[in-house]
Amino acid sequence: MTFIILNRxxxxxxxxxxxxxxxxxxxRFVGNPVENxxxxxxxxxxxxxxxxxxxxxxxxxxxxxxxxWKAVRFDFxxxxxxxxxxxxxxxxxLPATLELALTSALFAVIFGVFMGIYTAxxxxxxxxxxxxxxxxxxxxxxxxxxxxxLIWLFSVELNWLxxxxxxxxxxLGWWKTGFLSESGLKSLVLPAITLxxxxxxxxxxxxxxxxxxxxxxxYIRLARALGLTNKxxxxxxxxxxxxIPVITIGGLQLGSVIAFAIITETxxxxxxxxxxxxxxxYFVDIPVMSAYLLLxxxxxxxxxxxVDLSYFFIDPRLRDSELKDEA
Amino acid sequence: MTxxxxxxEPLLEIKNLSVSLKKRxxxxxxxxxxxxxxxxxxxxxxxxxxxxxxxxxxxxxLGLIESPLYISAGTISLQGRSIIxxxxxxxxxxxxxIFQDPLVSLNPLKTIGExxxxxxxxxxxxxxxxxxxxxxxxxxxxxxxxxxxxAYPHTFSGGMRQRVxxxxxxxxxxxxxxxxxxxxxxxxxxxxxILNLLKQLCTERGTxxxxxxxxxxxxxxxxxxxxxxxxxxxxxxxxxxxxxxxPQHPYTAGLVASTPNIDPSxxxxxxxxxxxxxxxxxxxPDGCAFHPRCxxxxxxxxxxxxPLFDARVSCWLSEKPGGTL
Numbered sequence: 001m002t003f004i005i006l007n008r009x010x011x012x013x014x015x016x017x018x019x020x021x022x023x024x025x026x027x028r029f030v031g032n033p034v035e036n037x038x039x040x041x042x043x044x045x046x047x048x049x050x051x052x053x054x055x056x057x058x059x060x061x062x063x064x065x066x067x068x069w070k071a072v073r074f075d076f077x078x079x080x081x082x083x084x085x086x087x088x089x090x091x092x093x094l095p096a097t098l099e100l101a102l103t104s105a106l107f108a109v110i111f112g113v114f115m116g117i118y119t120a121x122x123x124x125x126x127x128x129x130x131x132x133x134x135x136x137x138x139x140x141x142x143x144x145x146x147x148x149x150l151i152w153l154f155s156v157e158l159n160w161l162x163x164x165x166x167x168x169x170x171x172l173g174w175w176k177t178g179f180l181s182e183s184g185l186k187s188l189v190l191p192a193i194t195l196x197x198x199x200x201x202x203x204x205x206x207x208x209x210x211x212x213x214x215x216x217x218x219y220i221r222l223a224r225a226l227g228l229t230n231k232x233x234x235x236x237x238x239x240x241x242x243x244i245p246v247i248t249i250g251g252l253q254l255g256s257v258i259a260f261a262i263i264t265e266t267x268x269x270x271x272x273x274x275x276x277x278x279x280x281x282y283f284v285d286i287p288v289m290s291a292y293l294l295l296x297x298x299x300x301x302x303x304x305x306x307v308d309l310s311y312f313f314i315d316p317r318l319r320d321s322e323l324k325d326e327a
Numbered sequence: 328m329t330x331x332x333x334x335x336e337p338l339l340e341i342k343n344l345s346v347s348l349k350k351r352x353x354x355x356x357x358x359x360x361x362x363x364x365x366x367x368x369x370x371x372x373x374x375x376x377x378x379x380x381x382x383x384x385x386x387x388x389l390g391l392i393e394s395p396l397y398i399s400a401g402t403i404s405l406q407g408r409s410i411i412x413x414x415x416x417x418x419x420x421x422x423x424x425i426f427q428d429p430l431v432s433l434n435p436l437k438t439i440g441e442x443x444x445x446x447x448x449x450x451x452x453x454x455x456x457x458x459x460x461x462x463x464x465x466x467x468x469x470x471x472x473x474x475x476x477x478a479y480p481h482t483f484s485g486g487m488r489q490r491v492x493x494x495x496x497x498x499x500x501x502x503x504x505x506x507x508x509x510x511x512x513x514x515x516x517x518x519x520x521i522l523n524l525l526k527q528l529c530t531e532r533g534t535x536x537x538x539x540x541x542x543x544x545x546x547x548x549x550x551x552x553x554x555x556x557x558x559x560x561x562x563x564x565x566x567x568x569x570x571x572x573x574p575q576h577p578y579t580a581g582l583v584a585s586t587p588n589i590d591p592s593x594x595x596x597x598x599x600x601x602x603x604x605x606x607x608x609x610x611x612p613d614g615c616a617f618h619p620r621c622x623x624x625x626x627x628x629x630x631x632x633x634p635l636f637d638a639r640v641s642c643w644l645s646e647k648p649g650g651t652l
Contacts (some may be wrong), residue, residue, distance in 0.1 A: 023607065223428075225389055226446050227419020236445055240436045281457060316479040318436060324576040 008308050012301045017068075019297030020143065023290040024067045031140045051220035076291035081283050094295075096166055097176050097261050097272030103188055104196030105254045112200040113246060116207025121234060133206075139203040143260075147194040154190060162187045165267040182314035195264040199253040206249050210242035217241075241292055243314050255300040332564055336407075337364035337529055338535055339388070339422075339503055344401035346387050346559075348382070349394075355608045357383050357396065359559040364633075367504065370526065370536040372550035372567065374543065374582070376605050380559035381539045386506040388537075390414025405503075419499035420450050427508040429488035429567065431576050433480035439466075439491050440476035450499040465494040469524060486517035492526055497532070502531060505537045510545065536612045543586040547571050555579045558605055558616035563640045575640040615643065 034047050034056070042050075051057055055066055070076070076086035113136075117129040138146075155163035167183030169176040178184030214220065215238060223237050262274035269275070273292060280288035312319045346358035346417040359547040365371050375382045386392045388403055390411070403411045426432050434442060443462035444455065450557050451458070463473035471483075480488055489509060496504050506525060509641035510518035510577040526549060529536050536551055547555050547567060554564040555578065563576040574580040606612060614621055618628040627643050636645045 039520075160648060188579070218426050218428060219434045221391065222390060222424075222426060222495070225418060225424035225505075226449075227417075227423070228446065228449050232445060232449060236437070237434050239573045241434070315436060317481045320479075320481070 008305055012305045015301050020068055026062050026290050027286055075285040079288050080285045086287045093273045093276045099266045100191055101258045104192040105257050107192055108196040108199035108203055109250050112203030113207050116204040117211055120208045120211035135201040138197045143263050144267050150190045161189050166271055189267040191264050191270055207246055210245050214238045214241045247310055248307055253305045255303050259296045260298050335366050338367045341363040342402045345399045346383050347399035355557050356543045357608050363537050363560050369551045372546040372553040373539045374546050375556035379556040381556055385507050385539055407597050413521045421501055422503040423496040424505040425492050425496045425509050428512045429485050431490050435480055438477050438479055441450050446495055446498045455522055466480045485513050489521050503535045507539045519543050532587050558611050565639050575645055576642045577623055578617050
């Protein structure tokens with residue numbers, strides 16, 4: 001088991017090093033930082049001094065290691081705009097994005113799995129057909145359009161929910177949460193649905209097709225022949241067998257939810273890292289872009305690592321075959 | 328066994344059962360007007376080529392057939408009570424079923440103990456500790472070390488897994504076990520062990536067995552009576568020794584003759600083959616379904632379907648006493 005974890009950790013570190021390389025190279029390809037920092041009036045001597053101070057004259061691999069060393073200590077330099085440390089900037093924005101991503105992922109997984117199982121068990125019923133055909137709309141409408149439609153319906157026409165912002169946040173010292181105030185929770189509803197709708201339909205369709213496949217298996221026929229209740233057949237026998245594909249896709253989707261919160265955050269003016277990134281792109285604020293890229297890469301790698309390791313808890317066959325390889 | 332079983336009340340009674348298949352433009356019949364009795368404590372064989380309707384009959388008894396297949400006619404009753412309306416009430420507790428391939432009959436993600444306990448707790452209102460004890464007892468009954476109760480199915484061989492499946496089928500203490508080709512997927516050396524185990528455990532418990540197989544060797548070694556199916560119809564039924572030694576239906580005679588024999592005197596003989604193939608269920612001929620392949624076929628066989636004569640054989644040759652093959 002330790003071997004498996006170490007092996008996966010090693011792979012994760014390799015991927016992160018590669019992502020870091022790309023974030024690092026952004027600096028070299030997207031304009032010259034000296035130009036951005038000093039403006040046109042600077043003398044050649046001042047430029048040379050700054051280049052030296054920034055370490056830009058070092059060999060490229062030294063610069064890369066320097067970048068890595070700073071990154072592991074959360075030192076991503078200062079934003080070109082406002083000159084705040086990037087790490088602080090991101091840390092202040094991250095809770096908003098993580099709360100939004102987590103809420104919409106939970107929404108997507110809970111409703112997706114539930115409706116997937118329901119539509120697999122009740123094949124051909126009126127409700128099933130309604131869910132399946134309306135889910136096509138969820139898949140085919142682009143996120144920003146869904147967001148705008150929701151705002152139009154629930155904020156403008158019905159005036160039930162706020163159309164932008166995060167509402168009132170409660171400061172826990174290290175984390176500013178919107179979960180603890182009524183306006184915070186209300187503000188979360190529309191962006192979470194907007195962000196999670198596509199993932200939900202995807203998870204639902206996956207759960208449904210996996211469930212239909214599993215229900216055809218002989219151990220399900222045997223369980224039925226032994227008189228097990230429908231509940232036992234569906235939840236004791238079938239559900240664990242659909243977990244691996246659902247967790248795999250669900251995990252990847254959580255990664256995309258974090259990464260692609262950008263559009264939803266823009267539509268709802270949600271003060272998260274996505275919005276920060278969009279503004280950084282407008283102003284070519286490279287340290288912020290680079291740190292954001294690393295952050296998203298890290299999120300993906302972490303989620304994949306957890307997904308990978310979860311397989312071994314779910315499937316005893318994998319556990320045994322890996323242990324055999326180890327021996 | 329020498330008891331005349333027709334004097335006892337049947338345990339399971341199937342009358343005029345038909346299973347049909349609904350397609351877009353037509354309905355075809357997979358099991359056609361089948362009547363069978365199963366008596367307490369006996370082992371009844373169902374034999375025939377694949378597609379003859381053997382497995383479908385087994386599934387129909389438990390109500391496990393799914394659309395587009397459906398029971399289109401007939402009754403099934405257990406100890407005089409009809410079970411066709413609510414088969415879920417007798418699944419496991421009265422009749423359980425085991426399937427052909429033990430490699431896929433067990434849930435790969437649950438230990439054999441979890442699966443046994445779940446089955447036992449479904450049928451008996453007992454504590455988990457008691458269910459665990461019973462599971463261990465069942466495992467040792469089927470010849471598996473009870474210590475392995477926490478092992479997962481993939482750590483067992485095919486034969487061992489079929490033993491676990493038998494333990495699962497016995498767990499609810501049913502009066503009938505339907506065994507659908509229980510040894511077909513196993514090595515020859517393991518087949519006999521599993522059959523003997525099944526037979527022994529059922530005899531001890533007084534459980535009747537419906538053994539579905541295409542293997543005449545298995546039929547002759549294991550069963551008390553045998554029913555031969557062809558194209559979804561019963562063609563011959565009787566005591567196994569009678570049917571195998573003096574088959575009255577040409578199809579049964581063909582099946583017996585085409586069974587490989589390891590007797591050295593038969594080595595140089597060519598194995599008998601029944602000419603042709605069983606018709607597709609969409610395309611069953613008029614009259615006797617077997618007549619296109621039958622060397623004794625007459626005009627009557629082509630036009631009229633033979634009834635079951637003497638509660639034994641469905642063939643016009645047996646219409647009059649003394650009629651022979």
